[in-house]
Amino acid sequence: MxxxxxxxxxxxxxxxxxxxxxxxxxxxxxxxxxxxxxxxxxxxxxxxxxxxxxxxGYDSSDAVRIYETTLRYVIAKAVHNLYPKSEVKFSYSVSRSILAEIDGLGFPLDDDILLAIKTEVDRIIKTNYKIERRRISVGEATRLYTKFNMHDKVEILKYREEEYVNLYECDGYYNYMFGYMLPETGYLKTYNMFLYNPGFLIQYPRAEFGGKIPEFIDEPVFGGALRKVAQWGQTIGGNTIPAINSFSKTHHDLVDFVNMCETKHNQQLVELGKLISDNKDDIRLIAIAGPSSSGKTTFSNRLRIELKTRGIKPIMISIDDYYLGKHQAPKNPDGSPDLEHINALDVELFNKDMAALIRGEEVELPKFNFSKNAREKGKKVKVKHDEIIIIEGIHALNSLLTKSIPNHQKFKVYIAPQTQLHIDNQNPISITDLRLLRRLVRDQKYRNSSAEDTFDMWPSVRKGEFKWIYPYQKEANYVFNSELTYEFGVLKKHAVKQLRSVESSSKHFITANRLLKFLKYFKDIEDELVPVNSLLREFIGGSSFAE
CATH class of the missing domain: 3.10.20.30 (Beta-grasp domain)
Known part of the structure; x- marks a missing residue:
């Protein structure tokens, strides 16, 4: 029993x-x-x-990930049923949606084609086909992928060490989406699809919205950054793991690849520096914000140097020094202090001090002593005509923090890794997973934290991002893409040991296993190839900016 x-x-x-x-x-x-x-x-x-x-259910991020994975599977099946010689590619896109592009269609994607795809998806869902896992040999998987015109999946199998692979079968269709699946197609209750150049966007229920599909908000600045990411993929000859691994064939190719990625950051810094320099008579404050593990500290330092080469002397001011302290912070529902709330900062004093500095007055800045949980007197500062203030923090883009400063005197920068890297064409790698890996490596390096410690904190970190960062990204004047395409090969060596230490009985095992599933396909890249001023050094150590 x-x-x-x-x-x-x-x-x-x-x-x-x-x-x-x-x-x-x-x-x-x-x-x-x-x-x-x-x-x-x-x-x-x-x-x-x-x-x-x-x-x-729909309030669980793990469960919704299964929903999203199954939806991609069904859409891929529908495209194959209708256009068997074509190939669909999925990428994460703006407004928490998925961008689908179809290669080899032979004619333009229009409303009629999209309606045909949606009609076939709806038919598959209504028929309620079973989706069953099959364990087959790598050789047999290669035969099936070739049959279904999935040549990118054949390439990824070449890096698989195991002799067997799991695929999912549905009504004679085989595919694998590197994640768990729903048992039947009828579990897919709701989704949206609409044309969005160069393909179509797919929306699905999100856990952070209570299982509802969020309103689509087109974000031109953010969308422009993603278009540059797609162009970068073309520049390097592909954005799948096999394409990235191909640079490891020779040491010369690998060194060139690393330097190409670093040069991409340099070019963005030059572009950003010129924008600020061209408007230096107006801009008095640069505000930098982004989600956890985006590389804000290194970026701020490199931007500081870029501006100095243009005759602009930046003054770094820490928002953290304006904390009110635990006892004055707003409370969470459980009564604990909400230290990420904007009102955990002395917003009035911050505005008063920044406005005074911009007027050319001398200001004695506060210094928050975290060991004493108290604010103390800091250094006296005066901003000259050739100097500019840089602030960096979770609330930097929130207009409430700088409400006393006119918009024309502020330049807001949103920094985050924006990647269109894929395991294969139908399995994009999550930007959130990249940041989680960065944090995992950094926490172990600098805080001696275990993988489980980092995983325990991550939901709270994500909650704060959705509340205090993402709603304000649209206010950015510039989006800096902090992704380095080669970084997975570097992070892998640091992260794999930690991920494998998570016991199968742990509540975090599924997260650790999910990260290992795609990380193991990357070829190792040695730390020695990473420049000392690289943003990646913020996570693996050895940064020239470290104190």
Missing amino acids: INVTVNEKKFEYSVPPTLEEVAKDAKLNNVLAANVNSRLRELNYVLSDDADVKFL
């Missing part, structure tokens, strides 16, 4: 049940996956032992 506990209610089974069957017995709706004894499982997982089960 197998005993299954769901929400403190017990169910008994004489035959091992699937999670899907348990959910039906428990009369639960809108479930997408389950946590079984602290492990994430697909709904077609069979329970062979007693288990505590927590079903996950």
Whole structure:
């Protein structure tokens, strides 16, 4: 007899049940996956032992990731059914959506073609085909991928060490999306598709929006940055892991590739420096913000140097010194201090000081002593006519922080890694996963934190980003793409050992395993090839800017 506990209610089974069957017995709706004894499982997982089960729905990021993965699978199947000689490519895009592009179509993508694809997707969903995992040899997978015109997937198999591979089969169609799947196509309840050059955008429910599809907001500055990313992919001859690995064939090619990526950062700094220099008579304050592990510290230092070469002397002012302290900070629902809230800062004093500095007055800045949780007197500062203030922090783009300063005197920079790197054409690598890997490596290097420690903190970090950073990115005058395409090969050596240390019984095992699934395909790149002023040094150590 197998005993299954769901929400403190017990169910008994004489035959091992699937999670899907348990959910039906428990009369639960809108479930997408389950946590079984602290492990994430697909709904077609069979329970062979007693288990505590927590079903996950649209409010779970892990479950919604399964929904998104399945949706990509079904759309790829629909395109293959209609246009078998074509190839669909997915990339993460603006406004938390997916951009789909179709190569080899033979004619322009228009509303009629998109309607045909959507009609076929809806048919597949309505038919409610089963989606089943198959374990086959790498050779057989190569045959199937060739049959389905997935030559990019054949290339990635060349870097696989195991002799077998998991694929998912649905109505005679085989594919693998490097993630868990829903058991049947009918679980896909809602999505949006609409034309968006050079392809079409796909929207799906998001956990951070309570399982609803967020409103689409076209962000020209952000979208422009992503278009440059696509152009970069063409420059380097492809943006899949096999294409990146091809640079490792010779030491000369690898050195060139690393320097190409670093030069891309240099070019952005030159472009940004010129924009600021051309308007130096107006701009008095540069505000820099971005999500965690975007490389803000190194970027700020490199921008400082870029401006100095143009005769502009930057003054770095820390927003952290304006903290009010734990006791005066707003409270979270549980009563703990919300140190990420903008009102955890002395906004009035910050505005008063910045306005005074811009007027040319001398100001005694505060200095926050974090060990004493108290603000102390800091240094006296006066900004000259050839000097400019740089501030960097979570709230830097929020107009409330600098409300006393006219907009024409502010230049706002949003920094984040924007990557269109793919495992293969249908499996884009998440920008969030890149930042998580950076943080994982940095936390271990500088804080001696385990992978589990970093994973424990990540949901809180993400919550703060959605509340205090992403809503203000549209106010940026410039988006700096801090991605370095070669960095996965460097981060891999530092991260793999930590990820493998996460026990299979851990609640974070699925995250660690998911990162390992694609990270293992990258060829190693030695730290020695990373320049000392590289933004990547902020995470692996050895930065020339380190104090």
